[in-house]
Amino acid sequence: MKNARKKTDGSFGEKNPGVFCDITSVVRSPCCAILESISDGVFTIDTQKRITSFNRAAESITGFTQEEAVGQFCFDVFRADICAKNCALEKTLTDKAPQIDISARIITRGGEEKPISLSTNLLCDAGGRVIGGVETFRDLSDIQELRRRIDRQYVKEDIAGKSPQMQKILSFLPDIAESDSAVLIQGPTGTGKELVARAIHNLSQRSKGPFVAVNCAAMPEGLIESELFGHVKGAFTGADRDKSGYFRSADKGTLFLDEIGSTSFAFQSDLLRILEQKEFIPVGGTRTRKSDFRIIAAANIALSDRVAGGRFREDLFYRLNVVALELPPLRERTEDIPLLVYRFIEKFNRSKGRNIRDISTQALQVLMEYPFPGNVRELENAIEFAFIACKGSVIRSEHLPGSLIKDKAFHPPRLTEEQKKEAEKIRAVLQQCASGREKAAQALGISRSTLWRRMKKLGITAPESET
DSSP states (O other): OTTOEEOTTSOEEOSSTTOEEOHHHHHTSTHHHHHHHSSSEEEEEETTSBEEEEOHHHHHHHOOOHHHHTTSBHHHHSEETTTTTOOHHHHHHHHTOOEEEEEEEEEOTTSOEEEEEEEEEEEEOTTSOEEEEEEEEEEOHHHHHHHHHHHOOOOGGGSOOOSHHHHHHHHHHHHHHHSOOOEEEEOOTTSOHHHHHHHHHHHSTTTTSOEEEEEGGGSOHHHHHHHHHOBOTTSSTTOOSOBOHHHHHTTTSEEEEETGGGSOHHHHHHHHHHHHHSEEOOBTOOSOEEOOOEEEEEESSOHHHHHHTTSSOHHHHHHHTTEEEEOOOGGGOGGGHHHHHHHHHHHHHHHHTOOOOEEOHHHHHHHHHSOOTTHHHHHHHHHHHHHHHOOSSEEOGGGSOTTTOOSOOOOOOOOOHHHHHHHHHHHHHHHHOTTOHHHHHHHHTSOHHHHHHHHHHHTOOOOGGGO
């Protein structure tokens, strides 16, 4: 029934092609079952942008139930990054034309960000009067994961975190990427500063250009200018050919300078001039070269403290600190640890050809109580070590590095009668679901991380069938 609208007599014709009409009569018919069974999310709105219908797939993708969604403004439920400036439904209602295959990202009810593809059209009554709009959308998370595995690029979804601190950073990344301003990312070693820098690059208009990452602390003082500025043949002993340098290599792309706080005053002065003029002279050269790059700098120490101590140029600090991001240490966002653990389990299952299904409550408790001075990188290393030590399908505390394990027994908490009943129910479901905790969580109607938190609170250990 492509390009068809329903007539008042119930038949379909070709009048007014491209307009989706009279959905009210459709959803009251057996076609309602079709809308409820398809994998694409579908919702309709009235002319005031209030949701009037919300199918089962829309519930699954967004996390909002039909009861929660219907009657609400669409932008309060369908929280897409295009709602504020480029709302597809608003364009459809204004231009009386459909929007097809628009890429966007939504924030689910649980705070997770998902990539989607959406299409919109007009919603009309039987007489052809516009009464609202209809939007269909598809979750592209699996497709994007496949693409990421193929081209090995870093995208925003590689930065896992549901804590308020990380969600604030994640929600701000598209706005940062849209601009071309300098960015300063600060945070302890191992918090993922380069991941954030790569995500900004890949979300920006410069994504087709190069991303050049430079660790300033890893380069000897005598070579840093040659590496960044490049040099001409004969500039010094061993310079047997011209070298373009990182500034030139980053042309039309992004230059990421990690550990910028370790550089000398002389280099800082040269960098300031380059950022202001976008020009530089290679070592030993006489001709000025140009390069159009965006600068993202990172430091694992507070640059403001180095400025106050006279070890970093104040003018360069303010030139870099246009957009400031502070990545929190892992010990300040422990609620992200289960999410990161399962992300690393999935990663190492793919890369190592393993099939580890889960991690025990005690092992997760060890990880939750450990301060992680090495932050996310140390957590990833711990899970990789567990993949070596674990010969079964569930990671247990004895599979973790010895430095993480504390010499204390696990003492189950005292429970109320209500908690005992809940614990018995969870144990029964875990025993029945021999395939692992994910199936058990589905049977209980909760997420895997929620199940783990309840198991920890109730002192429930994984059954022997999960070993």
